[in-house]
Amino acid sequence: MISDGDTSFRKLNTINRRMFIISAAKVVIFTGIIARLFSLQINENKKYLTLSDKNRLREWKLPPERGEFLDFFGNTIAGNLKVYQLHIVPEQVEDFKYLMVRLKDILDLDNSQFAKIIKKKNSQKPWETLVVSENLSWEQFSKVNFYLHELVGAKPVLSVARSYPFKENFTHVLGYVAQASESDLANNEIIKKNHVPGLRVGKIGLEKAFENDLIGSNGVQRYEVNAFGKRINQIDFTAGKKGKNLRLTIDTEVQKLCNELLKDKAGSISVMDIYTGDIIAMHSSPSFDPNLFLYGISHKDWKNIRQDPLKPLINKTVAGLYSPGSTIKPLVALSALENDVISPKFTVRCTGKMEMYGQNYHCWKKKGHGYMNLRNAIKQSCDTYFYEAARKLGVDRLEETSLKFGLGKKVFQDTFIDEKKGLVPSTKWKKDNLGIGWVLGETLITGIGQGYIQTTPLQLCLMTAQLANGGYEIYPRIKAEKNQETAEQIKLKMKQAAVQKKENENETISPVIKARNFFKVGNKDHKVLYRNPENIKFVLEAMWGSTNEVMGTSYGSRIDDKKYQFAGKTGTAQVKRITERQRELELKAIDMPYEDRDHALYVAFGPYKNPRYALSIIVEHGGSGSTTAAPMAKKLFKLIIDRHEEREKIIKQNLPNI
Amino acid sequence: MFQRTITNQLTFFQKIKSFDFILLLCIFLIGLISCFSMYSTDGGEISYHTKSHVVRFFVFFLMMLVLSFFNIRFWHSTGYLFYLIVLGFLIWASFYGITASGSQRWINLYFINLQPSELMKVAIIVCFAKYYHRTQVSDVNNFKNLLLPIGILIIPIVLVVSQPDLGTSILIALSGLVVLWLAGLNIKYFVYSSLFFVVSMPFVIAFLKPYQKLRILTFFNPDKDPLGAGYQIIQSKIAIGSGGLTGKGFLKGTQSYLDFLPEKHTDFIFTLFSEEHGFTGSVFLLVLYAIVVFRILRIGSFVRSYFAKLYCYSFAAAIFIYITVNMSMVLGLLPIVGSPLPIMSYGGSSMLATMIGFSIVMSAKIYHKQLIS
Missing domain, CATH: 3.90.1310.10 (Penicillin-binding protein 2a (Domain 2))
Known part of the structure; x- marks a missing residue:
């Protein structure tokens, strides 16, 4: 077909021209692809390398x-x-x-x-x-x-x-x-x-x-x-x-004894070193086996725990709130003495009840104690005496002393999330919270630890410890660490604090020394909680009487051996208002339904001659403090004081890693 | 039909001597690279993909050498027949084809599962080259003379789209259009048809399968659904980008051997190669392809017959399109449509079609003095 030369020529011309156009386009596209490769692989290499590693590496x-x-x-x-x-x-x-x-x-x-x-x-x-x-x-x-x-x-x-x-x-x-x-x-x-x-x-x-x-x-x-x-x-x-x-800081042996003592009961025992604040034992009963929770507790076990009327899930030591009952009396007595409201010689005649504005306030002893001075009133836990003492003292001054000694505030700041503050009432508190004015009758019952006042067992233990150490503030601790302050060091600091307090009261001392004393760490560390140390001594001695003298409420639980001898105060907290009729009947705890029975309480410290440990015991609905709680203290002090030397050895070795 | 001319009397040695050895070498090199890449996709062991790819490459490479000895007039005379046979296969596939991953593309020829749409990419060029070989340049733009080529082009496209296989149908269309362009079709037809294309776009999209629509949408915004439809583009870009200048090393492409890369045997084989051999490797491969395209154009420039010239120019352009569409796709420049990279990608039909295409080029080279009436 070359015969038609012109056509052929035109055809070739067209195809060559168009081929050239396409080739030019090819060069452009080819360059574009290389440019794209360059931008991905060279310019953005780091970014894509990271992405690729992110793809392939997992931790x-x-x-x-x-x-x-x-x-x-x-x-x-x-x-x-x-x-x-x-x-x-x-x-x-x-x-x-x-x-x-x-x-x-x-x-x-x-x-x-x-x-x-x-x-x-x-x-x-x-x-x-x-x-x-x-x-x-x-x-x-x-x-x-x-x-x-x-x-x-x-x-x-x-x-x-x-x-x-x-x-x-x-x-x-x-x-x-x-x-x-x-x-x-x-x-x-x-x-x-x-x-x-x-x-x-x-x-x-x-x-x-x-x-x-x-x-x-x-x-x-x-x-x-x-x-x-x-x-x-x-x-x-x-x-x-x-x-x-x-x-x-806990001693397993003591802890185990606490568990045994409270077996099948609801309640709590706390034991504390009165100087270092070390918690020796702290038990809430009834308890349960925490191993059950490890792999998911079975339905049945969980139901049993949850529905137990004795409430094993609550850590009663820090989250249980109780009326302190008569265990507050040493503190009421101290407050009254410190505020010069009464003197130890102040005497009240107890006839078994006291009348105030037509309302009868009963003493636990129906026949009455007769003439009581302060020491006897503590020893025999005479309610009438403390109604009168509280009336003279007033609730606000009692609140001040109570707060000082650790009631109404958490013992551990944030260690136990369920810890409760408790409540120390005052006229202002009632006005602010309930909107009505304070009634004098409420002061009377606060004086025997009933009414609005609520404390945790650990607070009562701390209160007792701070009385027993002579009235100095301590800081409870539960974590034992190397080079922690020892009891001796703390005692020394307390002594210094006492000396400084005396110096500061002395008018003749220069303000410079006063200021220096004020800023001394020792002064701040273990604050003096008393005005007059004699008042503390008096209260402690009365508590000794309560345990170690005939007629004392916990006389039955005393230990005569000086090594173990302890001093304490019983308490029996009413759970339910007792009607006049019930009072006539003189019901025994055992005759009442369980939930209506009184809580049995006991606070104590020992050994009396050279105190080192304080404890508080609460047995819910346990009847009276002297029959239920105080005997436990006897067993506990035996063990605690026997274990004391072992404990000292460990402290001397500065907590060896065993 | 066969005229005895001087070229027919070439001796066997003369024929061998007139092979385009540079072209052959480049094809062979790309083939070798593809075999090693396939070995890498198999995780560094010779297993199924590697074995069959190597076998296919060498069998089809030999076949190409043999077919090269056929006179170019043979291709001219069987041009329509070739097209009709492939068209028959396509129709066969649409009725009795083998369905895989939702697409009915293959026919069972007992010794091979053939994908006729791949062959159509070459057949359409041969067919058009023959058609325009006789057509006067003044008649090319005659609307009456245009109807037949449009029919020739539309029928296979419709068949392939309905398989459904959007990628291949686009490539067939592009191959056909390239021939029309080189044959001298007036530029206004291209302008009008592309306008028509743009206008009809929404209607076309409405007929697309949901997965095809998704692919086009994700191309415009791959990060929209990184774990779904955009996943392929993102992972491919990460693989290529993380290759850097020299790559992660042979068999060390983490994106590929940890399976982050999809379709690594077929459409994304370049991604794997680029991840392992970096920018330098990729450019080297591109240069090889460029040489292939250039050598085909060079052959086209000195062949005597218009048929061979049109075929060579068109085939060069088509090969170039296949390469660039595939690369643009894996580089995130075009939406993901199924399009293999010639020679590199796994797939027998694609390899067969490419090799047939090359053998026609080689035949044109050997018989470059051959005139076709």
Whole structure:
């Protein structure tokens, strides 16, 4: 077809021209693609490299190992138990159904447990570890190992879990741990930082209070993962740090005795060092076994605990509020003396009741005590005397003394989240809170520890301790640490504080020295709580009488041996208003329904000659303080004072790590 | 039909000597690169993809060499037949085709599962080249003479779109349009038809499958749904970008071996290569492709027959389009439509079609003095 030269020429001309245009376009596009490659690979290389690493690297946090709790003598009271667990990675299982049926047989799982595991499996990814059992018995564990060749994909694992070897003994002090909840994560940055699924954190008690010390830090495994999140290989591993071991001031032996004494009763016992403020024991009854909470408590156990009328879930030592009853009387007496309202010689005739504006105020002793002076009134716990003393004193001055000695405020600032403040009433308090004026009759009953006044057992213990140490403020502590102040050092400081107080009262001393005294740490540390030390001495002596003299309310529980001799004050707190008719009947505690019975209280300190320990006992609906509570004190002081030397040894060695 | 001319009397050695060895070398190099890339997609072991790709490459490469000895007049004379056979396959596929991942594209030829739409990319060029070989330049723009080519082009496109396979149908359309352009079709037709295209766009989109619509939408905003439809583009860009200047190293492309990269055997093979060999590797591969395109154009420039010239220019442009569409796609410059990278991508039909295309070019080179009446 070359015959038509012109056409052919035009055709070639067109195609060449157009080919040239296309070629030009090709060059442009080609350059564009190279430019794009350049911009992605050279200019933005860093950005995409980061993105690529973000794609492929995943960190897995390992659960941190929780710090342990030790008692004062170094015994583990909350430890980490090695537990046998059974894990399955569903992805690595050939026949999941078969495996589960075999396991059900071997582990003897019931249907509901079985269903639970299946449900759990369905809720997670196939490469995530499925924890079939968190706590296998040794028998189950060995059985699984025996059949392991048939159980492809099942992995028996050794893990750690919290254990409380003393079971119910430390429940309320330590609290317990359970899986971290949303609010735990929201409220605590450190938990959030160290959180891994299934992490157990403190829910209450010291486990919660010292969470940040106990929790430790995660180990971290870095893995390369594929697009589906499956781990391909481990890049590196950083070991975590175990949480701090915490040593408490508590003596397990005393704590155990407290538990025994309160067995089957509702109540609380606290024991405190009157100088250092060390909590020797602190028990609330009834208690429960915190180990039950570790793997999720069973429905039945939880129901039992929750519905127990004796309320085992409440830490009565710090969260139970009680009328102090007659145990407040030493403080009322002190307040009256300090304010010069009465003198020890002040005498009242007790006829069994006192009339005021047509209202009868009864003494516990129906026949009356006859003529009573202050010492006898404390010793025999004469209500009439204290009605009169309180009337003269007035509630506001009593409030001031009570607050000074630790009532109406938390003993531990924020250690126990459930700790209550209690209540010390005053005229202002009533006006502000109830909107009505104070009535004199209320002053009278406050004088015997009834009415509005409410205290926790620990507050009563602190009050007694601060009386027993001669009237100095102390700071309760529950954590034992190296180089803590010893009782001797604190005693010295108290002495200095007393000297300074005297100096400051001396008008002739220069204001310079006064100012210096004021700023001295010692002065601030253990504040003097009295005006006149003789008043304290008088009250303590009267308490001795109450326990160690005939007619004393706790005479039956005395110990004559000077080494153990203690002084105390009984209390019987009325729970319900007693009608005139009931009073006629003179009902015994045992004849009344349980909820109507009086609370039995006792506060004491010992050894009397050289006091060191104070305690408070409350037995809910236990009847009278002298018959129920005081005998417990006798047993306790025996043990506490016997253990004293052991304790001193540990202090001398500056808390050796046992 | 076969005229005895001087060129027919070429000896076997003369024929071999007149092969375009640079072109052959480049094709072979790209083939080797593709085999190693395939080995990398298999995670550094010779398994299914690698084996069949290597076998296909060498079988089809040899086939190309053999087909190169065919006189260019053979292709001219069978141009329409070639088209009709492939069209028949396409119709066959639309009735009895094998369905995979929601698309009925393949027919079972017992020894191979053939994807006729890939062959159509070459067949349409051969067919048009033959058609315009005879057409006078003054008749090209005659509307009456335009109806047949439009029909030739529309039928396969409709068939492929209905498979559905948007990517291949676009490439077929582009291949056909390139020939029309080179044949001298008036520019106004292109302007009018592109205007028509823009206007009809909304209607076309309404007929698209939901996944195709999603692809176009995600192209404009891939970050909108990073785990869904935008995932491929994002991961591809991360892979390429993280390659840097020299790449992460052979078999060390983390994006690829950790499965972040989708379709790494086929459409995203360049991404894998680029991640492992970086900017330098990518440019090297691009240069190889550029040489291929240039050598084909060079052959086109000195062949005597209009058929061979039109074919070479068109095929060069088509190959260039396949390459750039695929690369622009994985570089995030175009929406994701299924389009393989010639030679590199896994897939027998694509390899077969490409090699047939090359063999026609080679035949044009050997018989460059051949005149076709």
